[in-house]
Amino acid sequence: MTKQIFGAAFGRRAFMSGAAALAASAALWPKAMRAQAADRNFAAALGWTTYDSGRHLQDGFTAAVAELGGNLTTTDAGFDARVQSDQIDSLVASRPDALFITPADAVAIAPAVQRAIAAGIPVFCADSAVPGATVTTTSMSNNFGMGVHSCEFICKAIGGTGKIARVMLPQNESWDQRTLGMEWVLRSYPGVEIVTEWAFALAGNVTPRQAVDNILTSNPDIDAVWCAWDGAAVEGTLAARAAGRDDLILTGIDGGSQAFNYIASDTPLKLSMAQSFYEMAYSNVFYAHEALAGRKAPRLLITPTYAVVKDMLQAGIPDDYDVPGRGAELGWTRAV
Known part of the structure; x- marks a missing residue:
């Protein structure tokens, strides 16, 4: 377990004006409350810190604690639900004032989250809801x-008729909702046919790259591949290039510099539904302070998602788009 205690010095992302605007409300707190906030001990059980999503979540927690006050202890489960459950139990034993969680597998860690709540620890989740656990606030897309939105993009791009494949992410109820949204759109496009699909498994032996390779070998005439997350879309883009299918259309969900670079470079990856991971984490910390001060916190907070296409990246690849307020500065508007 790595312990990180953040004081006055913090990264450049914390200086962004959008984050400062959200944190400004803390300046209105009575001095006694601000003094108490400085002494609060927080813990974050992170399901992962890899990829742009994990990095942005970690940055959001780090900057928010640095700005709003307190100390932060973090753990990283590396996508292992058993490890994360053990880490949650260990953090609860240290009696933090609040516990932040980004679930590696929301169903699998639910018992550990319930134990934390039963121990009287206020719990705040980012990215995914934990079924059966009454956490204080969940911030998610x-x-x-x-x-x-991503399926609608594909259906319009292929003129409402064609063959598509899909790569799904059924690991938890929140992520599986993406597939349900995709299926809802297809009800309005009877000319679009799903000819094959593949569901990713964390413990499986097949990578998204291998899956899309197989899809293109078996179905060389498909028009598009809908992917439930950007990792699959990026690997699928590599498969498309290897197969000489530069005309293929791929979409993903997550956002971040890796996907943005592929989109900006005229690859088959045409769209990323860019989530506000930084804001999810930042709002968790903000509302932990609010709840601990005796004020209300929302049960569910839906953070902005931007439908990022090439035209939005002409001025460069923004790594800070999900800092609160930064999207507006870029001229982006939330899609959902």
Whole structure:
């Protein structure tokens, strides 16, 4: 377990004006509350810190604690639900004032989350809801809406008729909502046919790259591949290039510099539903302070998602788009 205690010095992302605007409300707190906030001990059981999503979540927690006050202890489960459950139990034993969680597998860690709540620890989740656990606040994207928007993009791009494949992410209820959103859209496009599909398994032996390789070998005439997350879309883009299918259309969900670079470079990856991971984490910390100060916190907070295409990246690849307020500065508007 790695312990990180953040004081006055913190990264450049914390200086962004959008984050400062959200944190500004803390300046209105009575001095006694601000003094108490500085002494609060927080813990974060992170399901992962890899990829752009994990990095942005970690950055959001780090900057928010640095700005709003307190100390932060973090753990990283590396996508292993058993490890994360053990880490949650260990963090609970240290009696933090609040516990932040980004679920590696929301169903699998639900018992550990319930134990934390039963121990009297306020729990705040980012990215995914934990079924059966009454946490204080969950900050996440509209997963169903992201599935709707990305599938609509494909259906329009192929003229409402064609063959598509899909790569799904059924690991938890939140992520599976993306597939349900995709299916909802297809009800309005009877000319679009799903000819094959593949569901990713964390413990499986097949990578998304291998899956899309197989899809293109078996179905060389498909028009598009809908992917439930950007990792699959990026690997699928590599498969498309290897197969000489530069005309293929791929979409993903997550956002971040890797996907943005592929989109900006005229590859088959044409769209990323860019989630506000940084804001999810930042809002968790903000509302932990609010709840601990005796004020209300929302049960569910839906953070912005941007439908990022090439035209939005002409001025460069923004790594800070999900800092609160930064999307507006870029001229982006939330899609869902």
